[in-house]
Amino acid sequence: MVKYLSKEWAEQAKKKVLEDLDRTKDLKNMNASLLNVVQNVPPDQKTVYFYIRFVDGKLEELLASPDESIKEKNAEFTVTGDYTTFVQISSGQMSSAMALLKNRVKMSGNKMKAFTLTKPIDTFNMCIKKIETEY
Amino acid sequence: MELARALAENEVEPTEKLIDIVNSCNLCGICDRQCYFITQRRPTQAQQALTDYVKTLKPNTLKHVPEDEIVKDLHVIVGNDWATNDPIIIASYLRSIIKQKSLGKFYIVMPKSTEEIAAIVKLANKHKIPYLPRGNGTFFGVALQTLLAETCSIEQGIIIDLWRMKDIHIDAENFTATVGPGVTSFELQTAAHTHKLRANVAEAESHVCANAQNLGIVTTWSNTYGWGTDNFIDAEFIDSTGTIMHLSDKDIPNPYASEQGLLSLSLIPSVIVTQLTLKLHQILDDEEAVFIPFNNLSDALDMAHNLAKRNIGISLAVLSRKYLTEFISPTHEIAEGFNYIAEKYLKLNYIVDVICDKYHKKIIEELAEVTFGHSMIKSLILGSSKLASMKDSSLLKMIGEEENPLKAVFGGPMRKHFEKGLDASPHELVKVFDEDLRDFFEKLYSKPELTDPVWLHSFRILPCRMERKHMWMYRGGYMPGDKETILKVVDALEKPAEKYHIEGAFGFLSYLERGKLAHLEYDYYYDHTDPDARKRVNKAIVESWRRQFAIKGVTPLEFICSKGLHRKEHILYPVPQGLSEEELGHFEELIETLFGGEDTW
Numbered sequence A: 001m002v003k004y005l006s007k008e009w010a011e012q013a014k015k016k017v018l019e020d021l022d023r024t025k026d027l028k029n030m031n032a033s034l035l036n037v038v039q040n041v042p043p044d045q046k047t048v049y050f051y052i053r054f055v056d057g058k059l060e061e062l063l064a065s066p067d068e069s070i071k072e073k074n075a076e077f078t079v080t081g082d083y084t085t086f087v088q089i090s091s092g093q094m095s096s097a098m099a100l101l102k103n104r105v106k107m108s109g110n111k112m113k114a115f116t117l118t119k120p121i122d123t124f125n126m127c128i129k130k131i132e133t134e135y
Numbered sequence B: 001m002e003l004a005r006a007l008a009e010n011e012v013e014p015t016e017k018l019i020d021i022v023n024s025c026n027l028c029g030i031c032d033r034q035c036y037f038i039t040q041r042r043p044t045q046a047q048q049a050l051t052d053y054v055k056t057l058k059p060n061t062l063k064h065v066p067e068d069e070i071v072k073d074l075h076v077i078v079g080n081d082w083a084t085n086d087p088i089i090i091a092s093y094l095r096s097i098i099k100q101k102s103l104g105k106f107y108i109v110m111p112k113s114t115e116e117i118a119a120i121v122k123l124a125n126k127h128k129i130p131y132l133p134r135g136n137g138t139f140f141g142v143a144l145q146t147l148l149a150e151t152c153s154i155e156q157g158i159i160i161d162l163w164r165m166k167d168i169h170i171d172a173e174n175f176t177a178t179v180g181p182g183v184t185s186f187e188l189q190t191a192a193h194t195h196k197l198r199a200n201v202a203e204a205e206s207h208v209c210a211n212a213q214n215l216g217i218v219t220t221w222s223n224t225y226g227w228g229t230d231n232f233i234d235a236e237f238i239d240s241t242g243t244i245m246h247l248s249d250k251d252i253p254n255p256y257a258s259e260q261g262l263l264s265l266s267l268i269p270s271v272i273v274t275q276l277t278l279k280l281h282q283i284l285d286d287e288e289a290v291f292i293p294f295n296n297l298s299d300a301l302d303m304a305h306n307l308a309k310r311n312i313g314i315s316l317a318v319l320s321r322k323y324l325t326e327f328i329s330p331t332h333e334i335a336e337g338f339n340y341i342a343e344k345y346l347k348l349n350y351i352v353d354v355i356c357d358k359y360h361k362k363i364i365e366e367l368a369e370v371t372f373g374h375s376m377i378k379s380l381i382l383g384s385s386k387l388a389s390m391k392d393s394s395l396l397k398m399i400g401e402e403e404n405p406l407k408a409v410f411g412g413p414m415r416k417h418f419e420k421g422l423d424a425s426p427h428e429l430v431k432v433f434d435e436d437l438r439d440f441f442e443k444l445y446s447k448p449e450l451t452d453p454v455w456l457h458s459f460r461i462l463p464c465r466m467e468r469k470h471m472w473m474y475r476g477g478y479m480p481g482d483k484e485t486i487l488k489v490v491d492a493l494e495k496p497a498e499k500y501h502i503e504g505a506f507g508f509l510s511y512l513e514r515g516k517l518a519h520l521e522y523d524y525y526y527d528h529t530d531p532d533a534r535k536r537v538n539k540a541i542v543e544s545w546r547r548q549f550a551i552k553g554v555t556p557l558e559f560i561c562s563k564g565l566h567r568k569e570h571i572l573y574p575v576p577q578g579l580s581e582e583e584l585g586h587f588e589e590l591i592e593t594l595f596g597g598e599d600t601w
Helices: A007-020 A068-073 A081-089 A096-101 A109-129 B002-008 B017-023 B031-040 B043-056 B069-078 B088-093 B114-126 B137-143 B184-193 B208-215 B299-308 B321-328 B330-348 B359-368 B374-382 B384-388 B394-400 B404-411 B415-422 B426-432 B435-446 B453-459 B463-467 B481-499 B531-549 B580-596
Strands: A031-042 A048-057 A058-067 A077-082 A105-108 B106-109 B131-134 B157-161 B168-171 B176-179 B197-199 B232-238 B242-246 B272-282 B288-294 B316-321 B349-357 B471-480 B504-513 B517-526
Touching: A007 A109, A031 A081, A031 A109, A048 A068, A048 A077, A068 B208, A077 A081, A077 A096, A077 B002, A081 A096, A081 A109, A096 A105, A096 A109, A096 B580, A109 B580, B002 B043, B002 B088, B017 B043, B017 B088, B017 B197, B031 B415, B031 B435, B031 B463, B043 B316, B043 B504, B069 B106, B069 B114, B088 B106, B088 B232, B114 B131, B114 B157, B114 B232, B114 B242, B114 B272, B137 B208, B137 B471, B137 B504, B157 B394, B168 B184, B176 B184, B184 B197, B184 B208, B184 B394, B197 B531, B208 B232, B208 B453, B288 B299, B288 B374, B288 B404, B288 B453, B299 B316, B299 B349, B299 B481, B299 B504, B316 B321, B321 B330, B321 B349, B321 B374, B321 B504, B330 B394, B330 B404, B349 B359, B349 B453, B374 B415, B374 B426, B384 B415, B384 B426, B394 B404, B394 B415, B394 B426, B404 B415, B426 B435, B463 B471, B471 B481, B471 B504, B517 B531, B531 B580
Parallel strands: A031 A077, B106 B157, B131 B157
Antiparallel strands: A031 A048, A048 A058, A077 A105, B168 B176, B176 B272, B197 B272, B232 B242, B232 B272, B288 B349, B316 B349, B316 B504, B471 B517, B504 B517
16 A cells, blocks of 8 residues: 555556556557646645656656656646545546546646547556555 | 425435425415426425325434534534535435435535625635535536536535525616526516616526526527627626636636637536626617518528628527427427427428517518518417317318418418417416416416517526426537538437437527527437436437537537636637547547446446
C-alpha cells in the first residue's frame, strides 16, 4: 500500500503503466504532456503537482511532488481540481472527461487535441487505479 | 406524487417528517385542477393514498432521522425549517434532480437570499461535498431519465432549492424586470403584463433564472428578442468559491468567454444565478396571430425563412402538427384524434405561426395562399373534442377529397361549415373532463385568454401537455437558418428514432438574427418506465449526436446547455465545420469514456 501522490506511488504507477499498457493499442501512440494541479491535499491542504508525459505512447515521465518547479515543464495541458476529485479519477470512480463535464476540474490547453486523448488518458487512469493506494 | 411512488416501491422508509407532509395538505383539490389541465393527472389521489397509508402506521414505525453536522450548519445559515437530511423530503426530489436509487448522502436546503446561498457554497466546499442548484427541475426531469443522468447530477451533496427566492421588481421606465431565481416564467410574464410589457420567457412553469442560464431562453420570439445575453441587462451570480459577483462588475474575469466543441459539454452550471435583470418589450395594440398552414416542411420552411430574413413578425416559428394538436387539445386522446384528422383529411402537417402587427399581417396575407387567425384557432381549441370525434364524418371525407384541403378548410367556402360543425364552446369542450372538474374548466375556458393565441404565445401554459402520455427527450439544437441544413438535421434526428423504434416528431423551429440561424426542437417520445425503451432512446440520442456533428454548422442542444449567460456571438459563431470521420471516431471514444459501452446505458 502506497500513499496517493507520494514518490513511491509515482514510481509504482510508472512501472505499472509501462508493464501493463500497450503503446499503440492502449495509449494510441499519443504524444502529450499533462500537469494535474491537485489542490487541498490532506493533511495540510497543500497543492501537489502530478505530471505525466507520453512520447509515441511511451510514458516517459510520471512525477508527483509539491515542488512548484514541475510547472516549469510547460505541460501542454493543465488540469486543476480538488484532491477529492482526483481521488475519484485515480481510483476509477469517475473518468477525467466526466470530471470536466461536471465542472469538478478546470482544464487549459488545446480542447480539440484533448478530445482525441480522452480514451488513452482514461485507459491510463484505469491502469493506475490497480495500484494498492492509501488515499 | 414522487414521494408516494418512492414509498410504494420501498425506495424510502417512512420518517416522522411524513406526518408533517400529510398534515400540510387539506385535500382541497386545487392540485387536481392545475395538474389535470396539463397532464390529466389527479395528484389528490396520491395525497389521499399517503394520508391513508400514514393511518396504517404505528407511531414507533416512523424513523427519527438524526441531524448531522452539515444539517446543523445549514440550519445556522437558513433557519431550522429550511434544511434537512430527511430521506422522506429528499425522496420528493428524486428523478427531478437526484437520480433514482442514488446511494449518496443528500441534503436539501431552501435559502431565501443570495448571502445564504454564498454561505451554503462555502459550507459545501468546507466539507468537500458537491452542490447543485435547482430551479423547477424541468430540464433535470427530462435528462435524468437518459444516459445524461450522470453528467447532470451529483452523486451526493447539497441540493439548493431556489423556490423561496421570488422577488420581482418591474422597472417600467427602463423596460426591465429584476427577478430572483424562484420566479417562474408565468409569474414574470404576469407582472410584466400589468405594465403592458412582455418578457421573452420559456414555458410557464420554468424558473426564469435557471432557464436563462441553462438554455439561454428558447422561444418563438427569438428572431426579434434574441437569445442568451440578448435577453438581459445584468446577472448576479455566485461562483464556486462562494463569491458574489455581477456581470456588470468591472474587475471580474471575462464572464462571456466560452468554448465550443465536444469538450465544451457541461450540463452542470458553473455558477448559481441569484438575480437576473431582464429586458422587457413593448406590446403593440394591434398584435395578432396569423397562421399559415402547410402540408409539408419544405414549403413551411421557405415561407418562414422568407419572413425571418425580412424581420416580419414579432414571434415567428414553424410548428408541427404534433405540437399544434397536443398543445390545444384538452386531453391526449383528443390530441391523437385531432392529429389523425389533421394528417388524413386536412393535410395540415406544419404551420408557420406568426404574431405580428397589422402591417406585417397584410404582407403575410399577400405572400401566403391561405391563412387563418384568432377566430379559427379559438374554434379549434374549443371544438377540439368535437373535431376528434369526427373521424368518420362525411364533411371531413369531402374536405379530404379536395385538391387543396388546407385552402378549402381555412381559406375557401367550406371554412364556415367547418367552424360551425365544430360546435365550439367551453360547455361542449369540458364534457370530456371528469365530472367533478367540469364546472371549473368551463369557467376557465370561458376566459378570453385561453383562446387568445397572442396571450398563449406569451404565457406558454400549453407546451407541458407534450408529456401527458410519455416522457420525451429534447433533441435538436442550433444551425444555420437555410432550408437545406435544417432538412438534413431533421433527417439526422428522424433516422435514429426509426432505427431504434422511438416515436420521433418535429416540434418547432424558430430563428435568430433575421433568419441567419435557427433553433430546432425535435422530440423523442418514449416510456421511461420501460427499461428497454430507455436503452433504445439512449442509443438514438448517441446516434443523433453523431449524425448532427457530421453536418456543417450544427451545434446539438446539449452543447449549448449551461451557456445561457453567454453571448450567442461566442457560442454560435463561427459555425462549426462538422466533424471528419476521424473526429467522429474520437467522438465514439469520448462517449464510451463518459457513459461506458452500449450495454451499460
